[in-house]
Amino acid sequence: MAKAHIVTKGGTKLTIEGTPDEVAALVARFEAVSPAPSKERTKSPSRRTAEKVGPVSLISELIDGGFFKKPKELGAIKLALEEQGHFYPVTTLSPLLLRLVRKRELRRIKDKNRWLYVG
Numbered sequence: 001m002a003k004a005h006i007v008t009k010g011g012t013k014l015t016i017e018g019t020p021d022e023v024a025a026l027v028a029r030f031e032a033v034s035p036a037p038s039k040e041r042t043k044s045p046s047r048r049t050a051e052k053v054g055p056v057s058l059i060s061e062l063i064d065g066g067f068f069k070k071p072k073e074l075g076a077i078k079l080a081l082e083e084q085g086h087f088y089p090v091t092t093l094s095p096l097l098l099r100l101v102r103k104r105e106l107r108r109i110k111d112k113n114r115w116l117y118v119g
Helices: 020-033 055-064 074-083 090-102
Strands: 002-007 013-018 107-111 114-118
Touching (some): 002 020, 055 074, 055 090, 090 107
Antiparallel strands (some): 002 013, 107 114
């Protein structure tokens, strides 16, 4: 019985046993068919490659859409984001809105011990 040890280009180790003709035929077959698998991963298109979506960009979209033409409370902003399917606690939104106020993308007005945001 003939025996052959083959290591493919992909690193797979094969041991073939059989008659000399069978082994020769299989070795020839593996040499002809065995392409090396590429090490590079093809990148599948994903949502995150275009632009990272976070609460700041979502609030900026609300500003651009005219949501802040009239003064809005923090709860109304949270509700508008929830209607779009994005759920954030007010403890996350509050500092983000303050950051946008400091960048002068929004203004805020104090009305009866609560802040209202205007664009």
